[in-house]
Amino acid sequence: xxxxxxxxxxxxxxxxxxxxxxxxxxxxxxxxxxxxxxxxxxxxxxxxxxxxxxxxxxxxxxxxxxxxxxxxxxxxxxxxxxxxxxxxxxxxxxxxxxxxxxxxxxxxxxxxxxxxxxxxxxxxxxxxxxxxxxxxxxxxxxxxxxxxxxxxxxxxxxxxxxxxxxxxxxxxxxxxxxxxxxxxxxxxxxxxxxxxxxxxxxxxxxxxxxxxxxx
Amino acid sequence: xxxxxxxxxxxxxxxxxxxxxxxxxxxxxxxxxxxxxxxxxxxxxxxxxxxxxxxxxxxxxxxxxxxxxxxxxxxxxxxxxxxxxxxxxxxxxxxxxxxxxxxxxxxxxxxxxxxxxxxxxxxxxxxxxxxxxxxxxxxxxxxxxxxxxxxxxxxxxxxxxxxxxxxxxxxxxxxxxxxxxxxxxxxxxxxxxxxxxxxxxxxxxxxxxxxxxxxxxxxxxxxxxxxxxxxxxxxxxxxxxxx
Amino acid sequence: xxxxxxxxxxxxxxxxxxxxxxxxxxxxxxxxxxxxxxxxxxxxxxxxxxxxxxxxxxxxxxxxxxxxxxxxxxxxxxxxxxxxxxxxxxxxxxxxxxxxxxxxxxxxxxxxxxxxxxxxxxxxxxxxxxxxxxxxxxxxxxxxxxxxxxxxxxxxxxxxxxxxxxxxxxxxxxxxxxxxxxxxxxxxxxxxxxxxxxxxxxxxxxxxxxxxxxxxxxxxxxxxxxxxxxxxxxxxxxxxxxxxxxxxxxxxxxxxxxxxxxxxxxxxxxxxxxxxxxxxxxxxxxxxxxx
Numbered sequence: 005x006x007x008x009x010x011x012x013x014x015x016x017x018x019x020x021x022x023x024x025x026x027x028x029x030x031x032x033x034x035x036x037x038x039x040x041x042x043x044x045x046x047x048x049x050x051x052x053x054x055x056x057x058x059x060x061x062x063x064x065x066x067x068x069x070x071x072x073x074x075x076x077x078x079x080x081x082x083x084x085x086x087x088x089x090x091x092x093x094x095x096x097x098x099x100x101x102x103x104x105x106x107x108x109x110x111x112x113x114x115x116x117x118x119x120x121x122x123x124x125x126x127x128x129x130x131x132x133x134x135x136x137x138x139x140x141x142x143x144x145x146x147x148x149x150x151x152x153x154x155x156x157x158x159x160x161x162x163x164x165x166x167x168x169x170x171x172x173x174x175x176x177x178x179x180x181x182x183x184x185x186x187x188x189x190x191x192x193x194x195x196x197x198x199x200x201x202x203x204x205x206x207x208x209x210x211x212x213x214x215x216x217x218x219x
Numbered sequence: 220x221x222x223x224x225x226x227x228x229x230x231x232x233x234x235x236x237x238x239x240x241x242x243x244x245x246x247x248x249x250x251x252x253x254x255x256x257x258x259x260x261x262x263x264x265x266x267x268x269x270x271x272x273x274x275x276x277x278x279x280x281x282x283x284x285x286x287x288x289x290x291x292x293x294x295x296x297x298x299x300x301x302x303x304x305x306x307x308x309x310x311x312x313x314x315x316x317x318x319x320x321x322x323x324x325x326x327x328x329x330x331x332x333x334x335x336x337x338x339x340x341x342x343x344x345x346x347x348x349x350x351x352x353x354x355x356x357x358x359x360x361x362x363x364x365x366x367x368x369x370x371x372x373x374x375x376x377x378x379x380x381x382x383x384x385x386x387x388x389x390x391x392x393x394x395x396x397x398x399x400x401x402x403x404x405x406x407x408x409x410x411x412x413x414x415x416x417x418x419x420x421x422x423x424x425x426x427x428x429x430x431x432x433x434x435x436x437x438x439x440x441x442x443x444x445x446x447x448x449x450x451x452x453x454x455x456x457x458x459x460x461x462x
Numbered sequence: 463x464x465x466x467x468x469x470x471x472x473x474x475x476x477x478x479x480x481x482x483x484x485x486x487x488x489x490x491x492x493x494x495x496x497x498x499x500x501x502x503x504x505x506x507x508x509x510x511x512x513x514x515x516x517x518x519x520x521x522x523x524x525x526x527x528x529x530x531x532x533x534x535x536x537x538x539x540x541x542x543x544x545x546x547x548x549x550x551x552x553x554x555x556x557x558x559x560x561x562x563x564x565x566x567x568x569x570x571x572x573x574x575x576x577x578x579x580x581x582x583x584x585x586x587x588x589x590x591x592x593x594x595x596x597x598x599x600x601x602x603x604x605x606x607x608x609x610x611x612x613x614x615x616x617x618x619x620x621x622x623x624x625x626x627x628x629x630x631x632x633x634x635x636x637x638x639x640x641x642x643x644x645x646x647x648x649x650x651x652x653x654x655x656x657x658x659x660x661x662x663x664x665x666x667x668x669x670x671x672x673x674x675x676x677x678x679x680x681x682x683x684x685x686x687x688x689x690x691x692x693x694x695x696x697x698x699x700x701x702x703x704x705x706x707x708x709x710x711x712x713x714x715x716x717x718x719x720x721x722x723x724x725x726x727x728x729x730x731x732x733x734x735x736x737x738x739x740x741x742x743x744x745x746x747x748x749x750x751x752x753x
Contacts, residue, residue, distance in 0.1 A: 189291035203278030
C-alpha cells in the first residue's frame with residue numbers, strides 16, 4: 005500500500021465543500037422527512053377512506069422501492085412534465101420523501117403509544133379535534149419518538165451519498181470526481197472513514213437522548 | 220424502453236438483481252449470526268472485537284464502501300474484485316452489521332429462566348445456545364429480518380453504480396439510449412415493488428413455520444403492511460455499543 | 463446446624479425407606495437414586511450470600527443426608543430459594559463452600575488450595591442435581607417428549623431410543639402419556655409442571671430441588687402436581703429439597719423441616735414436632751400465620 009499524504013492535502017479543500025453539501029442535504033432532507041411524515045401519519049388515521057387508502061398505498065410504494073431509483077425518477081422523469089430541479093434540490097426531495105415514509109411509522113407508533121384515556125379525556129372535555137391533536141396527543145407522542153427520528157437521520161446520512169449519482173457534489177461526489185481526475189484512492193478512503201467518524205458520535209448522542217426522553 | 224433493450228438487458232437485469240439480493244442476504248445472514256452471537260459472548264475480547272465490527276459497519280455508507288471496494292481497494296492492495304463480488308461483499312458486510320443487532324436483541328429477549336433451566340439440566344454453554352436459546356430467538360428474528368431483506372433488495376440498486384448490469388443499470392441504459400426515461404423508470408420501480416412483495420410473502424411463510432416450531436400461532440397480517448415497519452438499518456443506530 | 467443431621471436409623475417407620483420394603487415402585491422410578499445409604503449428601507459450610515448490602519444467607523451451615531426429604535419453610539426473603547439456586551449453581555456463594563456427595567460444588571482443590579471451580583467441574587458435580595422451577599421453564603420450542611429427552615441424549619449421551627423409553631415411562635408416572643406430542647404452550651400450568659418434574663427425573667438425579675413448584679398454578683391444578691410429588695416421595699429414596707408454602711404437603715412428605723429466618727436456620731426437626739410443637743417463637747408466629 006502506498007498511501008500519499010500529499011494527495012490527501014490536495015483533496016481536503018474539496019472534502020470540506022462536500023461535507024457542507026452533505027450537511028445541507030441532511031438537514032433539509034430531515035426537515036422534509038419529519039414534516040411530511042407527520043402529514044402521512046395523521047392522514048393514515050383519517051376516517052375518510054379516500055384519504056387513508058391512497059396515502060397508505062403511496063407510502064408503501066415509496067418505502068418498498070429503492071431511493072436510488074426514486075432519485076433517478078425525480079431527476080430524469082419529473083422534468084419531462086414538471087419542474088426541472090438542481091441535483092441538490094432533487095436530492096433533498098428524494099431523501100425527504102423516502103424517509104418520510106419511515107418517519108410516518110415512527111409517528112404512528114408514537115401516537116398509538118399515547119394511552120386511550122388521553123383521547124377519552126379530550127373528548128370528555130369537548131376539545132375540538134385540532135386542539136386534541138396539537139395540545140394533547142402530539143406533545144406526548146413527539147417526546148417518545150425523538151430518538152427514533154434521530155436514528156433515521158443517521159440512516160439518511162449514510163444514504164446521502166446516493167445524491168452524488170445524480171450529480172450533487174456532496175462528500176462522495178467530490179471524492180469520485182477527485183479520484184477520477186487524479187487516479188488516486190485516498191479520497192474514497194477519507195470519505196468512507198468520515199462517515200464512520202460522523203455516525204459514531206451521532207449514535208452515542210441518540211442513545212443518550214433515548215435514556216433521557218423514553219422512560 | 221425498446222423491446223431489444225427489454226429482453227437483452229432488463230430481463231437479465233432482474234435475474235442479476237435477484238442473484239445479488241440472495242448472495243448478499245446469505246453473506247449478511249452469516250455475518251449477523253457470527254457477530255450477533257459474538258456480541259453476547261462471555262469473553263470480553265470477543266465482545267469487544269464484535270462490537271468494533273458493529274460500530275464500524277453500521278457507520279459505513281454502503282455506497283461509499285462499495286465504490287471504495289471497486290476503485291480504491293484495487294489501487295491500495297493490487298487486488299481487483301469482480302464488480303458483482305464487490306457489490307455482494309459490500310452489501311453483505313454492512314447489512315450483516317444491522318442484522319447482528321437483530322440476532323443479539325432476539326437472544327437477549329430469551330427469558331433468563333430458559334437459560335437457568337438449561338443449566339439445571341447440565342447443558343454446556345454451546346448446547347444451551349444451539350438447542351435452547353437460538354431456536355427460541357429465531358421466530359423473534361424473522362420479522363425484522365424480513366424488513367432488513369427488503370432494505371437489502373433496495374440496496375442492490377447501488378451495484379448499478381459500479382457497473383453491475385442489474386435492472387437499475389438496464390433502466391439507466393434505456394435512458395441514455397432513447398432519451399425517454401419515464402417508462403423505463405416506472406417499470407423499474409414497479410419491478411422492485413413486486414420483488415419486495417414476493418420476498419415479504421416468502422418471509423411470511425418462514426415466519427409461520429418458525430412460530431409453529433415453538434407452538435405459537437402467527438398473527439394475521441396483510442400484504443406488505445407488516446405489523447412493525449421499522450427499518451433495522453435505523454434501529455441499529457442507537458443500539459448496543461462496543462463491549 | 464450440622465449436629466441436627468437426622469440419623470438414618472431414626473427414619474419414621476410409616477415410610478419404609480429400604481428398597482425391599484418399598485410399596486410398589488413404579489417402573490419409571492425403579493432406577494432413581496440407588497446409592498442411598500443415609501450418609502451426608504449435601505453440606506453447606508459457613509455459606510454467606512449477599513445481594514449488594516443485603517445479606518441473604520448469613521454464615522449458613524446445614525447438611526442433608528442422602529434419601530431425606532427436607533422442606534425449607536420461612537417468610538419470603540429468608541433465603542430459602544437462594545439455597546436451591548446456590549445448589550443449582552445459578553448463584554455462587556460469596557463465602558463458604560457447598561459440597562455435594564463429598565465433592566465441592568463451586569470450588570476445586572488445586573495444589574492444596576481451594577479455588578473457584580471451572581465450568582467442567584461444576585457441570586460434573588451438578589449432574590447429580592435436578593430442579594423443578596416455580597415457572598416450569600419448559601422449552602417452548604420443543605414438544606413434550608423432546609423437552610424430556612433433550613438433556614439425557616445430549617448431556618448423558620443416551621441413545622434416542624433409550625431416552626424416549628425413559629421419557630414415556632416418566633410421562634406415564636405423571637399421567638400425561640397422551641400429551642407427548644404437544645408443545646408446552648398447549649398444556650395447562652399443572653400439566654406443564656408435571657412435564658417439568660418428568661424432565662428433571664429423566665436425568666436420574668440424586669437430589670431433586672423443588673422451588674415453590676405450585677405457586678404459579680391455579681388453585682384447582684395444585685393437587686395434581688402435589689399428588690405426583692407425593693408418589694415420588696413415598697416410593698423412592700431420591701433426596702428432596704423443597705421450598706413450599708403448602709404446609710400440608712410439607713407435613714406429608716418431609717423427614718425434616720428447616721425453619722429459616724433472616725438467612726439462618728433457626729429451628730429444625732421432624733414435621734410432627736415442627737408443626738405441632740415448635741420451640742422457637744418465630745416459628746410459632748410464622749406457622750400460625752400460614753396454617
